[in-house]
Amino acid sequence: MNTRAHYDVAILGAGMSGLAAGIRAAHFGRRVCIFERHNAPGGLNSFYSIAGRKYDVGLHAVTNFPREGARPGPLVRLLRQLRIRREEFALCPQRQSRIAFGPRGEESLRFTNDFAVFEAEVARRFPAQIDGFRRLAQLVRDTVYSTDAAPVSARSVVRRHVSDPLLEEMLMCPLLMYGSATENDMDFGQFALLFEAVLLEGFARPLEGVRPILRVLVERYRAAGGERRMKCGVRRIVARAGRVAALVLDSGEEITADEVLSSIGAPETAALVADPESQAGNPRSPHFEGVAKAGTITFVETVSVLDCQPSELGWGDDTIVFFNDSARLDYARPEAQVDPRSGVICLPNNFEYGPGRSLPEGMLRVTCLANYDGWAGLPEETYRADKSRWFAEVQRSAQRFLPTLDEAALAAATVATDMFTPRTVEKFTGHFGGAIYGSAAKNPTGETSLSNLHLCGSDQGMLGIVGAMLSGIAMANRHVLQRA
Amino acid sequence: MTQDQCKTAVLAIIADIAPDEDLSDIKPDVRLRDQIDLDSMDFLDIVMELRKRHGIEVPEADYGQLASLDSCAEYLTPKFNALTAKS
Numbered sequence: 001m002n003t004r005a006h007y008d009v010a011i012l013g014a015g016m017s018g019l020a021a022g023i024r025a026a027h028f029g030r031r032v033c034i035f036e037r038h039n040a041p042g043g044l045n046s047f048y049s050i051a052g053r054k055y056d057v058g059l060h061a062v063t064n065f066p067r068e069g070a071r072p073g074p075l076v077r078l079l080r081q082l083r084i085r086r087e088e089f090a091l092c093p094q095r096q097s098r099i100a101f102g103p104r105g106e107e108s109l110r111f112t113n114d115f116a117v118f119e120a121e122v123a124r125r126f127p128a129q130i131d132g133f134r135r136l137a138q139l140v141r142d143t144v145y146s147t148d149a150a151p152v153s154a155r156s157v158v159r160r161h162v163s164d165p166l167l168e169e170m171l172m173c174p175l176l177m178y179g180s181a182t183e184n185d186m187d188f189g190q191f192a193l194l195f196e197a198v199l200l201e202g203f204a205r206p207l208e209g210v211r212p213i214l215r216v217l218v219e220r221y222r223a224a225g226g227e228r229r230m231k232c233g234v235r236r237i238v239a240r241a242g243r244v245a246a247l248v249l250d251s252g253e254e255i256t257a258d259e260v261l262s263s264i265g266a267p268e269t270a271a272l273v274a275d276p277e278s279q280a281g282n283p284r285s286p287h288f289e290g291v292a293k294a295g296t297i298t299f300v301e302t303v304s305v306l307d308c309q310p311s312e313l314g315w316g317d318d319t320i321v322f323f324n325d326s327a328r329l330d331y332a333r334p335e336a337q338v339d340p341r342s343g344v345i346c347l348p349n350n351f352e353y354g355p356g357r358s359l360p361e362g363m364l365r366v367t368c369l370a371n372y373d374g375w376a377g378l379p380e381e382t383y384r385a386d387k388s389r390w391f392a393e394v395q396r397s398a399q400r401f402l403p404t405l406d407e408a409a410l411a412a413a414t415v416a417t418d419m420f421t422p423r424t425v426e427k428f429t430g431h432f433g434g435a436i437y438g439s440a441a442k443n444p445t446g447e448t449s450l451s452n453l454h455l456c457g458s459d460q461g462m463l464g465i466v467g468a469m470l471s472g473i474a475m476a477n478r479h480v481l482q483r484a
Numbered sequence: 485m486t487q488d489q490c491k492t493a494v495l496a497i498i499a500d501i502a503p504d505e506d507l508s509d510i511k512p513d514v515r516l517r518d519q520i521d522l523d524s525m526d527f528l529d530i531v532m533e534l535r536k537r538h539g540i541e542v543p544e545a546d547y548g549q550l551a552s553l554d555s556c557a558e559y560l561t562p563k564f565n566a567l568t569a570k571s
Binding site: 085 | 500501502503504521523525526528529532536
C-alpha cells in the first residue's frame, strides 16, 4: 500500500472550525487535507440554492462586531491568527435588535452594537435593577474564560445581581438561543462569552451572507497550501494500539495522517471508530465509553422570500428579534414537533449595507425550537404536510412580535418559501439528532481515547461562527503546532 | 544583517500578524506590549513566523528577549548572521 496518501494533518469536515484549523496548520507548513462529505463547505453555517435563489443556513449574523478604536476582541484576534484582514469579511453592522416578551411582545428591550443603548433600555424598563445589571456587565467584562474552570450555573450568577425574574429571562433568552447546547441554563463562562458576543459587541453581516466568509476562508486555506476533498467524507477511522492508524474515505481509499482533527461532533466521530483488534463498529467498544451523547437542542427555520424590502411592510427597524410569548422562557426540547412560543426572527435586509447596497429581495427567517424525534421517522407525505402546517404556525407566532401587518399583505408579498427541520440538518451536516449546538457536554481539551485524534468544532468549544473558528484555531495550535 | 534590518524583518512579521495596529510610531526601546495590542498568541506567532520565514529558532526560555524592538535586534541579529554564515 505504498501508493496511499499520507498527510501531516487530516481534518474531518470543512465547516468554520475545520477550515480555521486547516488554515493554521497549512500556514505553518504542514501537509493538510480536509475531507468533506457535502458538496459545499460551511457545515452548520452553509448555503444552498433553489430555483436560482440563494439561501443561507445557520448564519443569522456574525457576532462580536469589532468597533472602531476598541481593543481587539475575539473576532479581530481570530482574524489575526488566520492572517485575514478584517475588511475581507466586509461586515456591515446591524440596525437594531430586540428581546421581546409577552403575548404580543409588550416587554421589549432594544439593543444595538453600542452597549449604552441596551443599558439605557434596561434602566428604562427595570430602574430598580440597573445597578445590579451594571455589576453583572462588569463581571462579564472581567471574566476570563478558562477551559479548566469547573462549570458554574449562569442563572445562579445572574441572580446574585438581578432579582427581577423577567429581566433574568430576558437576558438568558438571546444567549441560550444563540449558543446553548444545554437546556434552560448554561455555564457562566459560556454566558460571559455570549454576553460579550451578542450584547457588548453585537451583530454584523456581509451583504451576501455566509458565502463571502466561506470564500475568504477557503481561498486563504488554498493559498496556504491546504488540500480539500469535497463530496468525500471519512467513512471509517481505523484504530490500532490507541492511535488512528488510517482513515477510510467514502471513495474506499485509505489514507494515513500523523494527527487527525475531527469537527463532525463527538458521538459522530466515535461512531466511525473501528478497532480491528476489538469488536469492529460495536457501539459497546471502548471508544464509545464516556463519549458525549448527541445534543437535544435543535430547530426548525422558516424562510419567506418577499418581493419587497421588509421596510416597505413596516419591518425596517429590526435586524434580529428574540421572542417569547410569556414571562418564562422554556429553552428545552419541546414535546411537540415545534415550540412556536419562543424563537428568533431574522430580517437579513436590515443591516447597514451602505448607500445603494441592498439585498435584491426581502427575506424573513424565523427559527423555533424543535423535537428531532417528531420529524425523523415520518413518511414523506406526512413530513411534507407537517412542514407546511408548522410553517404557518411559526409565521403566525413570530408576527406577534413585529409591527402589525395584515396577513393577506404578507401572503401577497411572499414569492417563495422554504423550511428546514432537524431532519434536514442531520441529512446535510451529519450531526446526529440535527443537534445545531452539538452535545450538552463539551470536551474543552479536544482529546479522545485515541492519542492522535482530537475534536474541534461544536463539541469541543464555543458556538456560532466566531466560536467555531476559535475552536479550530485553538485545537490546531494545541494538537498540531505546539507538538512539533 | 544589521540591527536595523533585523528590526525591519520583525516589524514586517508584526504587520502581517496585526494588520489593524499602527506600527509607524513604534519606539524601539519600549516594550511592544505597551505600545500595541499583542497577546500571548500573537507573540507565539512571531516566534513561529521567525522559524517559517527565516529558519530561526527561539526556545521558550528566550521569549522574553522579544519584548521590545531593541531587545529583538540584540537577540536575533547574531542568529540571522549565524545562518547567513552557514549557508
